[in-house]
Structure formats: structure tokens, C-alpha cells
Amino acid sequence: MEKIRIGIAGYGNLGRGVECAIMNNPDMELIGVFTRRNPADVKILTSNANVYSMAEADKMTDKIDVMIVCGGSATDLPVQVPELAKNFNTIDSFDTHAKIPEYFAAVDKSASSNGHVSIISVGWDPGMFSLNRLYANCILPNGKDYTFWGKGVSQGHSDAIRRIEGVKNGKQYTIPVESAVEKVRNGENPELSTRQKHIRECFVVAEEGADLARIEREIKEMPNYFADYDTTVHFITEEELIKNHSGLPHGGFVIRSGKTGASMENNQIIEYSLKLDSNPEFTGSVLVAYARAAHRLAKSGVCGAKTVFDIAPAMLSLKSGEELRHEML
Amino acid sequence: MEKIRIGIAGYGNLGRGVECAIMNNPDMELIGVFTRRNPADVKILTSNANVYSMAEADKMTDKIDVMIVCGGSATDLPVQVPELAKNFNTIDSFDTHAKIPEYFAAVDKSASSNGHVSIISVGWDPGMFSLNRLYANCILPNGKDYTFWGKGVSQGHSDAIRRIEGVKNGKQYTIPVESAVEKVRNGENPELSTRQKHIRECFVVAEEGADLARIEREIKEMPNYFADYDTTVHFITEEELIKNHSGLPHGGFVIRSGKTGASMENNQIIEYSLKLDSNPEFTGSVLVAYARAAHRLAKSGVCGAKTVFDIAPAMLSLKSGEELRHEML
Numbered sequence: 001m002e003k004i005r006i007g008i009a010g011y012g013n014l015g016r017g018v019e020c021a022i023m024n025n026p027d028m029e030l031i032g033v034f035t036r037r038n039p040a041d042v043k044i045l046t047s048n049a050n051v052y053s054m055a056e057a058d059k060m061t062d063k064i065d066v067m068i069v070c071g072g073s074a075t076d077l078p079v080q081v082p083e084l085a086k087n088f089n090t091i092d093s094f095d096t097h098a099k100i101p102e103y104f105a106a107v108d109k110s111a112s113s114n115g116h117v118s119i120i121s122v123g124w125d126p127g128m129f130s131l132n133r134l135y136a137n138c139i140l141p142n143g144k145d146y147t148f149w150g151k152g153v154s155q156g157h158s159d160a161i162r163r164i165e166g167v168k169n170g171k172q173y174t175i176p177v178e179s180a181v182e183k184v185r186n187g188e189n190p191e192l193s194t195r196q197k198h199i200r201e202c203f204v205v206a207e208e209g210a211d212l213a214r215i216e217r218e219i220k221e222m223p224n225y226f227a228d229y230d231t232t233v234h235f236i237t238e239e240e241l242i243k244n245h246s247g248l249p250h251g252g253f254v255i256r257s258g259k260t261g262a263s264m265e266n267n268q269i270i271e272y273s274l275k276l277d278s279n280p281e282f283t284g285s286v287l288v289a290y291a292r293a294a295h296r297l298a299k300s301g302v303c304g305a306k307t308v309f310d311i312a313p314a315m316l317s318l319k320s321g322e323e324l325r326h327e328m329l
Numbered sequence: 330m331e332k333i334r335i336g337i338a339g340y341g342n343l344g345r346g347v348e349c350a351i352m353n354n355p356d357m358e359l360i361g362v363f364t365r366r367n368p369a370d371v372k373i374l375t376s377n378a379n380v381y382s383m384a385e386a387d388k389m390t391d392k393i394d395v396m397i398v399c400g401g402s403a404t405d406l407p408v409q410v411p412e413l414a415k416n417f418n419t420i421d422s423f424d425t426h427a428k429i430p431e432y433f434a435a436v437d438k439s440a441s442s443n444g445h446v447s448i449i450s451v452g453w454d455p456g457m458f459s460l461n462r463l464y465a466n467c468i469l470p471n472g473k474d475y476t477f478w479g480k481g482v483s484q485g486h487s488d489a490i491r492r493i494e495g496v497k498n499g500k501q502y503t504i505p506v507e508s509a510v511e512k513v514r515n516g517e518n519p520e521l522s523t524r525q526k527h528i529r530e531c532f533v534v535a536e537e538g539a540d541l542a543r544i545e546r547e548i549k550e551m552p553n554y555f556a557d558y559d560t561t562v563h564f565i566t567e568e569e570l571i572k573n574h575s576g577l578p579h580g581g582f583v584i585r586s587g588k589t590g591a592s593m594e595n596n597q598i599i600e601y602s603l604k605l606d607s608n609p610e611f612t613g614s615v616l617v618a619y620a621r622a623a624h625r626l627a628k629s630g631v632c633g634a635k636t637v638f639d640i641a642p643a644m645l646s647l648k649s650g651e652e653l654r655h656e657m658l
Binding site: 017020021023024025045097100101104121126128130131132133134135137138139140141142185187251260261262265266267268269270271272273274275276277278281282284285286289292307308309310311312313314316317318321322324325326328329 | 346349352354429430433450457459460461462463464467468469514589591594596597598599600601602603604605607610613614615618636637638639640641643646651653657658
């Protein structure tokens with residue numbers, strides 16, 4: 001079996017998650033990790049792959065079938081992906097929902113004019129959650145969508161806590177309000193405010209002598225991040241933080257509650273849920289599955305930017321159409 | 330907007346479910362219902378559609394874009410769909426899992442050689458459950474699949490009860506074993522026997538003077554249907570049956586429990602669940618969404634048999650790619 005040759009651009013939590021996912025897929029091999037750091041300083045898990053400087057990528061175009069780009073959405077991906085799509089098929093997890101249309105256009109321009117396939121915004125939200133919103137909306141046009149996130153660590157909110165004066169370290173969990181989820185599951189179609197959907201729980205390590213009351217107040221009153229939520233703040237030691245809050249669990253639910261019938265008398269509830277011990281490893285696993293599809297599409301002559309909406313599910317699988325119909329239909 | 334013109338072949342519970350679903354989709358119109366009964370005896374809900382005899386279908390080829398075939402899997406669909414696919418794009422819900430490969434081949438031959446698209450085995454299982462098995466397997470290659478059905482009415486098991494001597498009427502509910510579902514959700518990856526996954530609950534109306542003990546024994550010992558399950562039998566009156574058990578609710582869960590990480594140290598759980606007040610109306614809603622895809626594929630020159638695995642999700646939606654990226658990604 002000729003393996004699909006993968007490159008990873010950017011080696012943080014997500015890059016490592018992708019690397020682990022490649023190990024789970026026998027038709028894939030990691031060729032190299034591309035980094036903006038000094039390659040000698042980056043240790044990877046895969047013994048027969050190399051670490052290169054990002055600038056070397058354009059010399060590797062004939063050695064890599066798909067480049068999985070693991071940078072951040074704020075500043076990395078909008079620059080990196082249009083650039084890399086000139087030379088590679090790419091996969092990314094761009095997740096700034098509001099900016100997806102302009103990002104898609106920029107990536108599409110580069111990928112199309114260079115004959116490559118770029119699948120953008122792959123992961124779980126956007127990604128698997130989006131797919132489930134789409135399927136559920138098509139099946140139940142007369143209905144209402146609900147997305148809940150958590151329980152899980154929000155990196156953005158954890159970062160926001162750590163920027164407060166007197167905070168040494170911190171982690172923030174986003175937690176769905178159980179009673180709201182139950183109402184939705186029961187087909188009650190509630191109108192839910194931001195506060196009614198999620199609560200936020202913060203574990204904070206303060207610097208010695210810091211004013212804890214002020215830190216707590218600054219967190220709870222922080223606009224956009226915390227002010228619209230019921231937020232609890234726990235002060236703990238650095239040891240407790242490391243021992244109990246080092247993981248990156250996440251998850252959530254996408255629920256569509258719809259009506260069918262001649263008089264719309266029947267409730268129909270579709271729910272998709274994820275419970276993830278490791279958010280970056282799961283996201284990496286989704287990226288790798290879509291890398292297989294990108295490689296196939298490119299081989300069949302397709303090019304341009306795509307999203308998960310454009311990819312037939314069978315394209316993700318190592319199995320033939322015949323095997324899939326026999327084993328999974 | 331030019332509407333997609335739909336025909337329904339077969340007007341039982343599922344045919345009526347499809348008819349209701351068409352009302353929820355502004356880009357579709359029901360042209361006619363085709364029946365093996367006397368058309369004059371069939372009353373439908375849609376005032377501007379007609380009822381035709383099945384034999385008239387081949388005179389309607391230029392009036393119908395997609396024929397949704399709502400017959401039974403045992404004897405109707407294997408005959409009807411290859412025949413109808415000569416003249417129409419078709420959608421069906423063929424659900425005899427073991428016979429899907431041969432059914433696919435027969436339908437593919439007819440559809441391909443006549444330039445039509447036939448999407449087979451559409452619904453929720455096979456259908457949405459199959460899709461979720463496929464996506465979850467591609468994302469988590471190292472894992473285990475679980476499918477639970479219910480709580481819901483099994484038509485096959487209800488029929489089996491009604492065939493017993495002395496039984497006037499009966500309904501059977503398939504119910505997942507809650508503790509088994511919980512173990513799976515907790516990532517315990519249990520090995521579960523048939524008995525450990527589902528229980529069967531029967532509501533039986535006996536004929537006057539019938540031997541209730543014998544009926545109960547015959548149900549509980551019936552091979553394939555009940556012998557491998559913990560089964561409870563309740564004798565009730567016809568009035569109670571009509572009042573409390575007239576609906577056709579169903580649903581279930583598809584769960585994949587997988588491992589990721591350098592040492593496979595992290596659990597990742599993907600769950601898809603349905604809670605349906607009306608099984609035939611939900612199935613009908615899925616069929617109608619795939620009718621849209623079949624029509625589009627046919628217009629773009631595609632032909633042959635397809636399954637849900639082959640259909641890019643965006644093909645199901647009335648919205649443009651741009652709208653989908655903006656609103657749902």
C-alpha cells in the first residue's frame with residue numbers, strides 16, 4: 001500500500017494531536033513537522049520523521065501529499081494557508097466562525113490557481129458539529145438548533161484569566177447548564193439566554209500577596225468572556241492546578257428539535273454529542289481523516305477550497321464502497 | 330423557484346410520512362401517489378396531487394423528477410425499485426442489512442443503464458445511523474461501535490406477536506438496557522450480549538377465553554424474535570392498546586468509543602441519538618432530503634445506485650455553499 005505522505009505545519013497541542021492520529025491510520029505516514037522555532041529544539045514522537053524549518057517547506061513539495069496546518073486562527077492560518085496552498089493540498093481547523101467567508105475566498109483563490117485541494121475549518125466546531133447542524137436542518141426544516149459546549153477547557157478563557165494582574169496561572173471550564181439541556185432534549189424548544197445555556201468555572205493560581213477579591217471581581221466582570229455568565233472562581237495552588245487540571249478535555253452537544261406531521265404534531269429530536277478526554281487529539285483525528293479525502297480529491301483532478309459540507313462521507317474511509325455497504329450501512 | 334416534482338410509490342405509514350415531509354420543504358411538490366390498491370379507495374392529504382394505479386407510473390416519466398418508493402424490504406422493493414429505476418430517479422429505505430450488496434447491484438444495473446440516480450437504504454438505520462458509524466470509524470479508527478435501538482415500536486416484533494394463536498392485537502417495544510448504555514458512555518467498552526443490550530416489552534390483547542399462560546410462553550420462547558431477550562408481557566384491553574400504544578415512536582443511539590494518544594491513553598466518545606415521536610415521518614423526512622440530492626446529481630449527469638455514504642452533505646440542502654458556510658459552519 002502506497003502511503004499518504006503527511007506534513008504538519010506548526011507543532012503545538014494540535015500538531016501533536018495530528019501526529020498521534022497518524023499513528024492510528026495505517027495508510028498514512030508523517031514525513032515532517034515544519035516549525036517556526038529552531039528545528040533542533042523541537043522533539044517529535046515519530047522516529048522516522050524529521051523536523052524542518054517552515055521556510056524549507058517549499059523544497060518539499062514532491063515529498064508531501066497533504067500539509068495539515070496547525071496554526072492559530074487569529075493570525076497564523078490566514079497567512080499560512082493561502083501561502084502553503086500554492087504548493088500543497090492543505091487541511092486546517094480555522095475556527096473564527098465570522099471570518100470563514102473571507103478566509104474561504106482567500107484559500108480558494110490560492111488553491112484553485114495552483115491545482116490544489118484545501119479543506120478548511122475541519123475539526124469538531126467547526127467540523128463535526130457543523131455537519132450535524134446541516135444534516136439535522138435538511139431532515140427537519142421545521143425546527144430549532146441548540147449547540148452546547150463542554151464540559152471542557154476553553155483555551156481563550158483560560159488565557160483571559162492569565163492576563164489579569166496577580167494571576168500566576170489559571171484554567172477555565174465551560175459547562176452546559178444541565179436543566180437547559182434537559183428542556184431541549186424533552187422537545188420544549190426553550191428560548192435560552194447566554195447565561196441560561198452555560199456556566200463558567202475558573203481555577204486560579206494567584207501570586208503571593210495578590211488581592212484575591214479584586215482578581216475574582218475582574219474575572220466575573222470581564223466583558224464578552226465572563227460578564228454574561230454565572231461564573232465561579234476557585235483559588236488553588238499551582239500543585240493542585242497541575243495535578244487536577246492539566247488535561248484538555250472538551251465536548252458538547254448539537255441538538256435539533258423539529259416537528260413533523262400533517263399538523264406538526266410530532267416532536268423529533270436529533271442529538272450529536274462528543275465527550276473528549278483530549279480536545280487536540282480528537283481535532284487532530286478529524287483533520288487526518290479529511291487529509292485522506294483531500295488526497296483522493298486532488299488525485300481525481302478536483303481543486304479549490306472545500307469544507308466538510310462538500311466531502312462525501314465515503315471519501316474519508318480507507319474502505320471501498322463495497323466494504324462500506326457490506327459492513328456499515 | 331422551479332419545484333422538484335415528487336412521486337410516492339406505495340402509501341402506507343411511510344408513504345404518508347413522506348407526504349408530510351414534502352409539506353415542510355418549499356422546493357418540493359407532490360405530483361402523485363402510486364398504489365397497487367384501487368386509486369379511488371386511497372385518500373391522501375395533499376389536495377393538488379392525484380392518486381394513480383402503480384401501472385400508470387410509466388406514463389408519468391416526464392412529470393416526476395424523483396420517485397420515492399415506500400414499499401417493504403422483504404418483497405416489494407427488490408422488485409419495484411429495479412423496475413422503477415428504468416424510468417425514474419428513485420429513493421428507497423431498503424433495510425435488510427444482509428441483502429444490501431445484492432440489492433445495490435440490481436438497482437445499480439437498472440439505474441446506470443437508464444441514466445438515472447437511485448439512492449438506496451435511506452432512512453435512519455440504515456441511513457443516519459450508518460453515516461454516523463462511518464464518520465466515527467474514520468475519526469477514531471481505534472475503537473468500538475455500539476448501536477442501541479429504542480425505546481420504540483418494532484413492527485416486525487409486533488407482527489410476530491399478532492401471528493400467535495389467541496392474540497387479537499399487540500405492540501412490542503424495544504428498549505435499550507440503561508446500565509449498558511451508561512457503561513458505553515463512560516468509555517468502559519463492555520462486551521455486551523444480545524440480552525444485555527435490549528429488553529423487549531409486549532402489550533397483548535388476547536381473544537376472549539384464550540390461554541394467557543401459553544401465549545406468554547410462546548412469545549418469550551420465540552426463536553430470533555424473543556428467546557435471546559428478557560421479555561415482559563402485559564395483557565391489556567383493546568381500548569388500552571388504542572389509547573396508549575397507537576403511536577409509532579422510535580429512536581436509538583450510535584456510540585463509538587475510541588482511544589487516541591501516543592499510548593492510547595485518552596478516551597473519546599462520539600454519540601448520535603434520535604428520539605422520534607413518529608418513526609415513519611422521520612424516515613420520510615430523510616428520504617425527502619435525499620430526493621433533493623438525487624435530483625441534483627441526475628441534473629449534473631451522474632447516474633447509478635448510490636448510498637448515503639456517496640452523497641456530499643451540501644447536496645441535501647436548499648441553501649447555497651456560500652449560505653451554508655456563512656450560517657452553519
